[in-house]
Amino acid sequence: MAAELMPGAPVAEAVFADLEPRITKLIESGHRPGLATVLVGDDDASAGYIRMKQKRAEEIGFSSPHVHLPNDATQADVVAAVRSFNDDPAVDAMLVQHPTPPQIDYWGAVLEVDPDKDVDGLHPLNMGRLAIGEPGPVPCTPAGIEALLAFYDVPVAGRDVVILGRGTTLGRPLALLLSQKRPSANAAVTVVHTGVPDWADHTRRAEIVVAAAGVPGILQPEHIRPGAVVVGGGVRYEGRRLLPDVDEACEAVAGKITPRVGGVGPTTIAMLFRNAVEAAERRAARR
Numbered sequence: 001m002a003a004e005l006m007p008g009a010p011v012a013e014a015v016f017a018d019l020e021p022r023i024t025k026l027i028e029s030g031h032r033p034g035l036a037t038v039l040v041g042d043d044d045a046s047a048g049y050i051r052m053k054q055k056r057a058e059e060i061g062f063s064s065p066h067v068h069l070p071n072d073a074t075q076a077d078v079v080a081a082v083r084s085f086n087d088d089p090a091v092d093a094m095l096v097q098h099p100t101p102p103q104i105d106y107w108g109a110v111l112e113v114d115p116d117k118d119v120d121g122l123h124p125l126n127m128g129r130l131a132i133g134e135p136g137p138v139p140c141t142p143a144g145i146e147a148l149l150a151f152y153d154v155p156v157a158g159r160d161v162v163i164l165g166r167g168t169t170l171g172r173p174l175a176l177l178l179s180q181k182r183p184s185a186n187a188a189v190t191v192v193h194t195g196v197p198d199w200a201d202h203t204r205r206a207e208i209v210v211a212a213a214g215v216p217g218i219l220q221p222e223h224i225r226p227g228a229v230v231v232g233g234g235v236r237y238e239g240r241r242l243l244p245d246v247d248e249a250c251e252a253v254a255g256k257i258t259p260r261v262g263g264v265g266p267t268t269i270a271m272l273f274r275n276a277v278e279a280a281e282r283r284a285a286r287r
């Protein structure tokens with residue numbers, strides 16, 4: 001029997017439905033939320049992401065100031081753009097679009113972002129908050145995956161979750177998040193990677209598998225147990241073509257699975273705006 005699909009759009013809609021009255025309240029109190037973006041270079045996919053974020057920002061009442069730096073921008077140019085948004089009272093939240101050209105130290109730029117405006121939740125201070133269980137912006141894709149599992153009534157607490165990939169934006173923070181002591185987390189989390197050649201021994205026993213490797217088709221039906229819940233987070237782009245980590249044949253074995261397109265992507269955007277609204281609410285409360 002084919003797996004039940006878990007598309008991200010209804011999850012994202014539910015998140016935006018919660019955010020809308022909060023945004024209205026902010027605007028009525030004279031605080032229009034602002035989400036700023038910094039793009040370096042001319043990568044098509046990155047420019048597309050920025051356009052999508054700006055469009056959504058405008059639809060829901062945000063301002064969306066943007067700096068687009070040329071491909072040969074220096075680290076000092078990026079730092080100057082970040083600092084100007086740190087100092088801008090109209091900006092509640094910001095991000096530096098990843099990837100950046102090779103001469104740019106992306107993590108050096110993230111370190112410059114005011115942690116209170118760090119909408120991606122990737123600043124070391126916010127990653128540290130996640131590690132010690134303090135509130136703060138949580139990286140968007142992991143937060144979206146937790147929300148997606150909750151939305152589709154997938155029990156997580158006490159279950160065996162295996163994450164394929166220990167990357168900084170997805171696998172590692174997701175492991176921190178799903179092992180926290182909360183009803184929608186509280187899982188037994190295992191993280192596998194290239195250092196674990198027999199990683200499939202782990203994914204095969206998992207009740208929930210999250211693919212977070214960025215290796216197209218790495219997760220095959222023989223790597224999962226029948227009825228398992230499968231979440232596809234990792235993707236690679238070849239031009240405009242999106243190549244997911246999860247092979248489509250997994251749909252015949254899994255119990256529930258994210259669709260190849262429109263799975264965790266929409267939930268990531270929703271969590272980005274949730275972080276931005278929370279940042280705006282914090283700043284509005286301090287006024």
Ligand SMILES: NC(=O)c1ccc[n+]([C@@H]2O[C@H](COP(=O)([O-])OP(=O)(O)OC[C@H]3O[C@@H](n4cnc5c(N)ncnc54)[C@H](OP(=O)(O)O)[C@@H]3O)[C@@H](O)[C@H]2O)c1
Pocket residue numbers: 141164165166167168169170171172192193194195199212213214215218233234235236264265268
């Ligand atoms: N859909 C979204 O909105 C969204 C958002 C963020 C990220 N992503 C995607 O999520 C993926 C992960 O991103 P990231 O930044 O967290 O990670 P990353 O830095 O790209 O790291 C990938 C991880 O996968 C592991 N891996 C790669 N090939 C493997 C193999 N053959 N066998 C076992 N493990 C393997 C790597 O192991 P080692 O550590 O041993 O090298 C590493 O831990 C990427 O595809 C990214 O595009 C999607």
